[in-house]
Structure formats: C-alpha cells, structure tokens
Amino acid sequence: MHASGQTLNGSEIFIESLRRENVEYIFGYPGGSLLKVYETLFDVKDIQHILVRHEQGATHMAEGYARATGKPGVVLVTSGPGATNTVTGIANAYMDSSPMVVFTGQVPSSLIGNDAFQEADIVGITRPITKHNFLVKDVKELAATISKAFYLATTGRPGPVLVDMPKDILNASCIFEWPETVEIRGFKPTIKCHINQVEKAAQKIAASKRPLFYIGGGVISAEASEELQKLAIQLNIPVTMTLQGLGAFPGNHPLSMGMLGMHGTYWANQAVNRCDLLIAVGARFDDRVTGKVETFAPQAYKIHNDIDPTNVDKNVKVDLPVVGDAQNFLAGLLEVMPETIENRDPWLAEINAWREQCPLTYSNEEDMLRTEFVIEEVSKQTKGNAVVVTDVGQHQMWTSQFYTFINPRSIITSGGLGTMGYGLPAAIGAAFGIKDRPVVLFCGDGGFMMNIQELVTAVHHKIPIKIFLINNSFLGMVRQWQELFHKEKYSFTDLGDSNPDFVKVAEAFGCRALKADNPDTAKAAIVEALAWNDGPILVDFRVVKKDMVFPMVPAGGSISDMLLARLNPKTMV
Amino acid sequence: MKHLISVLVENKFGSLNRVAAMFSARGFNLESISIGETEDAEISRMTIVTRGEDQIISQVLKQLNRLVDTIKVIDLTRQPHVERELLLMTLKLTKTQQHEIFELINVFKGKVVDIKQKSITIEVIGSPEKINTTIDIFRGYGIKELARSGAVAIHRGE
Numbered sequence: 001m002h003a004s005g006q007t008l009n010g011s012e013i014f015i016e017s018l019r020r021e022n023v024e025y026i027f028g029y030p031g032g033s034l035l036k037v038y039e040t041l042f043d044v045k046d047i048q049h050i051l052v053r054h055e056q057g058a059t060h061m062a063e064g065y066a067r068a069t070g071k072p073g074v075v076l077v078t079s080g081p082g083a084t085n086t087v088t089g090i091a092n093a094y095m096d097s098s099p100m101v102v103f104t105g106q107v108p109s110s111l112i113g114n115d116a117f118q119e120a121d122i123v124g125i126t127r128p129i130t131k132h133n134f135l136v137k138d139v140k141e142l143a144a145t146i147s148k149a150f151y152l153a154t155t156g157r158p159g160p161v162l163v164d165m166p167k168d169i170l171n172a173s174c175i176f177e178w179p180e181t182v183e184i185r186g187f188k189p190t191i192k193c194h195i196n197q198v199e200k201a202a203q204k205i206a207a208s209k210r211p212l213f214y215i216g217g218g219v220i221s222a223e224a225s226e227e228l229q230k231l232a233i234q235l236n237i238p239v240t241m242t243l244q245g246l247g248a249f250p251g252n253h254p255l256s257m258g259m260l261g262m263h264g265t266y267w268a269n270q271a272v273n274r275c276d277l278l279i280a281v282g283a284r285f286d287d288r289v290t291g292k293v294e295t296f297a298p299q300a301y302k303i304h305n306d307i308d309p310t311n312v313d314k315n316v317k318v319d320l321p322v323v324g325d326a327q328n329f330l331a332g333l334l335e336v337m338p339e340t341i342e343n344r345d346p347w348l349a350e351i352n353a354w355r356e357q358c359p360l361t362y363s364n365e366e367d368m369l370r371t372e373f374v375i376e377e378v379s380k381q382t383k384g385n386a387v388v389v390t391d392v393g394q395h396q397m398w399t400s401q402f403y404t405f406i407n408p409r410s411i412i413t414s415g416g417l418g419t420m421g422y423g424l425p426a427a428i429g430a431a432f433g434i435k436d437r438p439v440v441l442f443c444g445d446g447g448f449m450m451n452i453q454e455l456v457t458a459v460h461h462k463i464p465i466k467i468f469l470i471n472n473s474f475l476g477m478v479r480q481w482q483e484l485f486h487k488e489k490y491s492f493t494d495l496g497d498s499n500p501d502f503v504k505v506a507e508a509f510g511c512r513a514l515k516a517d518n519p520d521t522a523k524a525a526i527v528e529a530l531a532w533n534d535g536p537i538l539v540d541f542r543v544v545k546k547d548m549v550f551p552m553v554p555a556g557g558s559i560s561d562m563l564l565a566r567l568n569p570k571t572m573v
Numbered sequence: 574m575k576h577l578i579s580v581l582v583e584n585k586f587g588s589l590n591r592v593a594a595m596f597s598a599r600g601f602n603l604e605s606i607s608i609g610e611t612e613d614a615e616i617s618r619m620t621i622v623t624r625g626e627d628q629i630i631s632q633v634l635k636q637l638n639r640l641v642d643t644i645k646v647i648d649l650t651r652q653p654h655v656e657r658e659l660l661l662m663t664l665k666l667t668k669t670q671q672h673e674i675f676e677l678i679n680v681f682k683g684k685v686v687d688i689k690q691k692s693i694t695i696e697v698i699g700s701p702e703k704i705n706t707t708i709d710i711f712r713g714y715g716i717k718e719l720a721r722s723g724a725v726a727i728h729r730g731e
Contacts, residue, residue: 123587124587124590127587127590127591127594128594128595128598131641132641132642135586135587152641184641185583185644186582186583186640186641186642186643186644187641308639309635309638309639310632310635310636310639312635313628313631313632314632317628
C-alpha cells in the first residue's frame with residue numbers, strides 16, 4: 001500500500017485507488033492503451049485480476065459479482081474495441097441498477113479526436129447507459145475521479161459508472177492524494193423518506209382490507225428483506241415480487257405469491273387486479289409487470305416507494321409517492337404503524353382460492369424431459385439455497401416459477417435489457433463473490449453460445465459453477481411468440497441442425513460434462529453436478545422442443561386476462 | 574403547454590450533450606436550448622424551452638435533476654421571470670422597400686448592425702413570441718438569412 005503524499009504514476013494511482021475501495025477482483029482484458037497498468041498489475045498480489053476471453057464477459061462477470069455480493073464489480077478493458085465490447089454489459093447493469101465501475105484505456109490525450117488506432121469515443125457512446133462517466137484529463141484528477149466513480153456507482157440507486165483513462169495519464173506522475181470524502185454538488189440522492197409520507201402510508205396500510213406488496217429489486221439492493229418480512233408477517237399482507245425482487249421474501253412462506261406480470265402466477269395477477277391497496281417498493285412498474293397500464297391494479301390506492309424519483313409516476317400514476325431508500329421506508333413503517341389493523345383473512349382466502357384454481361403445474365411423462373422438472377428438481381436438491389443465475393428466455397421464466405427462492409441475492413438474471421449471453425459470465429462472477437453456497441446456472445442453448453468463450457475462464461480458475469444447459473434446440477421464447485402470434489412461422493429459431501454437441505464442446509474446454517434426456521437421468525445428473533466441486537460442470541438437458549411458458553399475459557394485454565395453457569394442445573417434442 | 578426551464582449545470586465538457594441526449598433518448602420535445610457561463614465560471618446556465626402535458630414535464634424536471642452534472646432545475650413557467658431571445662436577420666434591400674423596412678425596424682425596436690448596397694442586417698431582441706411576429710412580418714420583404722439564439726430567461730429580482 002502506498003501512503004498519500006507519495007509520487008506515483010497514473011497506473012500506480014489506479015491500483016492504489018482500487019485498494020482504497022477494497023476491490024478484490026478486476027475482470028479485465030489487456031491491450032495497447034493499458035500496457036502501463038498491466039505492467040503495474042503484474043506484481044500486485046492483493047487484488048486478483050481475472051482474465052476474461054471477451055470484454056462483454058468481463059462486464060457480466062462484474063455484474064454477477066455485484067449482484068451476489070452487493071459490492072461494486074470492477075472491469076478493466078483497453079480502448080476502442082475493448083471499450084465498445086463492454087457496451088451491452090454496461091447497458092444491462094444500467095437497466096438492472098447494478099453497481100459497477102468500468103475502466104477503459106484511451107488513446108493518448110494528444111490523439112483524442114484524430115481517429116487514432118483503437119480510438120472510440122466511449123464516453124460519448126456510454127453516456128445514455130451509465131449513471132455517469134468521466135474522461136480523466138489530468139493525472140492529478142485520477143484518484144479523485146475514481147473515488148467519485150465508486151461513490152456514484154454505489155450511492156442512491158446503484159448503477160454503472162465508466163472512467164476513461166488516456167494512455168499518457170497512466171504514464172504521467174504526480175503526488176498521490178486519496179480524498180477522504182466525496183462531494184458532488186449535483187448528486188444528492190434522497191435516502192431518508194419524508195416522515196409525513198411514511199405516516200400516511202402506514203395509515204392506508206392499516207385500514208386496507210385487501211393490501212398487496214409489490215416488491216422489486218430495490219428491496220434487495222437496499223438490503224431491506226428483513227424489514228419486509230417483519231412487516232408482511234406482522235400485518236398479514238401477501239407479497240408478490242418482480243423477477244429481480246424474488247428472494248426478498250421467502251418463496252416457501254404462505255404469504256409469498258411468487259412473481260407477477262407477463263409470466264407471473266395467476267393468483268398474483270388476480271390479486272393485483274383485486275387489491276384495494278398496492279404497496280410498490282423498489283419496483284418501477286415495468287411493462288412486463290403491468291401489461292396494459294390503464295387496467296393495472298384498477299381498484300387500488302397506490303403507494304410507491306423508490307429511491308429514484310424519476311421512477312415515480314413514470315409509467316403508472318400513483319396516489320402516494322415516497323421517495324427514499326426501501327430499508328428506510330419499511331423500517332419507518334414498522335415504527336409508525338397504528339395498532340389496529342384490518343382483518344386480512346378473507347382476502348388471503350380469496351387469494352388461496354385462485355392459487356388452488358390455477359396452480360403452476362406441468363405434466364411429466366417418463367420418456368419426456370421438461371425444463372420445469374429440471375428446475376424444480378434443482379430447487380429441491382439445493383433446498384432453495386443456491387445462488388441461481390439465468391440467461392434470458394423461457395428457462396428464465398420457468399426459473400422464476402419453479403425455483404423456490406428463500407433468500408435475497410439468490411437470483412441473478414438480466415431483467416431490464418434481456419441480454420442473451422449474460423448467464424455464463426454472470427454465474428462465474430457470482431461464484432467469485434460467493435464461496436459458501438452453490439452457484440447454479442440455467443441457460444438456454446441459444447444464450448450459451450453467445451458467451452461460451454468464458455467457459456475457459458471458469459475452467460482456468462476452477463470455478464465450481466453448475467451449468468444446467470436447457471437444450472431444446474430452439475430459441476424457445478421467440479418460438480413461443482411465433483407459435484402464438486406469428487402464424488407458427490418458426491423463422492430462424494430452430495437451432496436443431498446447427499447446434500454443436502455441447503458435451504463435446506465443454507470437454508474440449510476442459511469442463512466436465514454430462515447429458516440427460518429423461519427425468520431419471522436428469523435427477524441423477526443434478527445429484528452428480530451438485531456434488532462436483534473441482535471446477536465447472538455442464539449438464540446438457542435435452543428437453544422437449546416445443547414447450548411453452550404459461551400462464552402468459554400477451555404483450556399490452558391486461559394482466560387479469562392470462563393465457564393459462566396452450567390453445568391448441570400439440571406435441572411438445 | 575410550453576415550459577421554460579432554467580438549469581444550472583457544471584461547466585464541463587459534455588454537460589450540454591448529456592442534457593440534449595437525455596431529451597432525445599426519452600423522447601421529450603426540445604424546442605430550444607441555450608447555454609452560457611454564469612457569474613460563477615464553474616457553472617453554466619441552460620435555458621430550455623419544451624412542450625408537454627404536466628406528467629411529461631414532471632418527468633423532464635426529474636430526469637434533468639437526475640443528471641449528475643445538474644446542480645439546480647427551475648421551471649420558470651409559472652414564476653415571475655424575464656424571457657428574451659435575440660434575432661439576427663439579413664434582408665434584401667431595394668430602393669422601393671427601403672423606407673418601409675426602416676419603419677418596421679423602428680416598430681420592433683430593432684437595430685441595424687450592418688448595411689450593404691443590396692442587404693441590411695438587423696438585430697431584434699424580445700420574447701420568442703415577438704421574435705416570431707417579427708419574422709412573420711419581415712418575410713414579405715425577402716429574408717436572406719436569419720439566426721435565433723433560442724430563449725434565455727431568468728427569475729425576476731425581489
């Protein structure tokens with residue numbers, strides 16, 4: 001460690017600043033503009049650099065790490081293509097509010113704007129997909145900029161921040177001064193909720209006959225699950241969660257209603273339709289949740305707590321906005337809650353009737369392997385204790401339905417952006433952060449191919465992730481929409497003829513691999529995979545080809561009108 | 574309805590771009606935007622003219638506030654304020670119309686800033702509505718070129 005007041009070069013300042021921010025891992029890839037940093041990094045022992053195989057992989061790894069641990073993920077890539085390859089990962093972290101700091105090398109200051117070799121205006125490119133970004137123009141500003149970047153990424157609504165560092169800045173020297181505090185006059189997020197609003201909310205909650213919690217990822221990033229559980233159980237209020245909110249409330253508790261929205265449970269969506277009070281916490285009324293906004297929770301008085309004021313009244317007009325941190329809001333409610341509370345038993349009975357009417361179910365024949373079965377089996381065998389990472393598509397929705405999430409920070413998934421290829425690197429990143437719980441990945445055969453190169457990273461570092469490849473030889477979710485809404489024209493979604501043999505591919509990467517094509521072999525493969533900790537293991541589950549995710553709200557429809565099953569029952573093989 | 578928003582931002586490269594990019598990314602209407610230094614060299618003032626229903630304007634204000642470089646956002650629309658725009662305009666000058674043109678310049682309290690054999694350049698300062706009227710009236714006299722500054726505005730003093 002270098003003390004403040006020493007003369008250091010930009011690269012040393014960079015490393016020293018990461019030390020001050022307690023960074024454990026850098027997910028990175030070297031290149032021309034970063035040679036000096038990598039020269040310094042060569043002898044650094046207390047920060048581990050993880051060499052990825054594509055810069056997009058680095059960003060998803062950093063995000064997986066961030067979501068699993070709550071700490072900011074750190075990415076280091078070179079200028080030009082290195083920087084542009086991070087764009088999808090940054091956009092993903094922005095949409096899902098994950099704390100991340102991306103450091104990009106840049107061509108020397110004197111060449112910026114000259115179309116130099118490996119130059120890209122990454123600050124311009126990433127402006128709309130970062131919380132904020134910086135171009136460092138003087139080595140004297142480097143340490144302060146890095147400290148600002150970490151502060152911005154982790155304070156208020158978390159998000160990605162990018163710091164662009166020209167080559168000459170990394171070579172220049174100055175006296176290292178680490179700022180003890182960060183002051184940004186244009187950035188003052190409201191953490192503490194206004195007490196009057198909290199009191200009003202408490203009164204509404206106490207007086208409601210049919211209240212419903214609608215919980216989003218904000219509760220997880222605010223570490224407010226405990227407060228939520230206390231409040232919901234004490235007041236007998238059912239809880240529905242968004243994809244990112246799953247795990248904020250234990251899925252095995254009778255008050256848990258699972259996910260709401262497009263592929264949410266029938267009873268959760270019916271409850272939204274019928275509730276007289278909707279308490280949205282750390283959720284943003286996304287279109288996949290609301291369906292047609294005009295008919296969303298039509299009878300409900302709506303309370304909305306969010307740390308980002310722009311989320312309030314953005315998609316749905318609410319009656320009582322409460323800007324502030326979710327933990328502060330929920331803890332505040334516990335304090336000021338009136339003693340007399342309406343009886344919710346009739347409401348819970350109503351919900352249970354819906355639950356019995358249309359439970360989440362699937363048929364499971366002996367010779368046919370269904371994704372629902374695989375996920376449910378993994379849920380049973382891991383007792384809901386795994387960190388579950390998904391890619392994007394049908395398997396992701398089935399994970400939300402058939403994996404019982406017990407704890408917060410248990411689902412890591414690309415929600416807002418819906419990035420195929422997210423799963424594998426995110427799982428690797430999560431496994432770097434979490435060593436005492438199994439990390440399982442559910443990934444489709446389409447998405448797996450999109451960042452398959454990172455299998456090398458997992459093998460090289462002996463990362464014991466369980467890669468459960470849900471292989472239906474189709475881009476399943478697109479295929480589902482084609483079947484339902486596009487005249488069954490399976491346009492470019494059939495991968496059957498072109499997919500490789502994933503077992504052989506995995507083995508060529510040095511990864512252990514198994515195959516399963518019926519419930520018995522699947523069960524055994526899951527047992528084997530969960531017991532294997534000497535590096536990654538892949539199971540190629542050959543699931544039925546034409547399965548569909550139900551229930552489903554067609555895009556733009558009212559969430560009270562769900563398709564509950566296939567209209568024309570057909571073979572799924 | 575039309576809204577006049579004054580925004581104090583950090584006087585840094587990219588600040589204007591962040592605001593303009595936010596408007597286009599969110600699909601907000603941006604009628605005019607002008608920017609210049611304030612009494613404090615580290616702070617610039619932007620004056621933005623936009624249109625939208627109340628719900629949209631409330632989003633515009635919140636999104637502006639959310640930008641890290643933004644220090645303060647004030648919707649001047651319903652507050653006492655002064656709003657001005659500068660118009661520079663070059664007109665064709667013909668013997669027959671010369672007299673009328675000079676009279677109109679007086680009517681609009683304009684100034685002649687340049688005059689040549691066949692053209693005359695004038696400046697007019699006023700509210701954007703006055704500038705619109707000025708342009709409409711002079712259209713009949715052959716406008717060769719014009720430039721508008723966009724509105725700048727400030728709170729009325731106490």
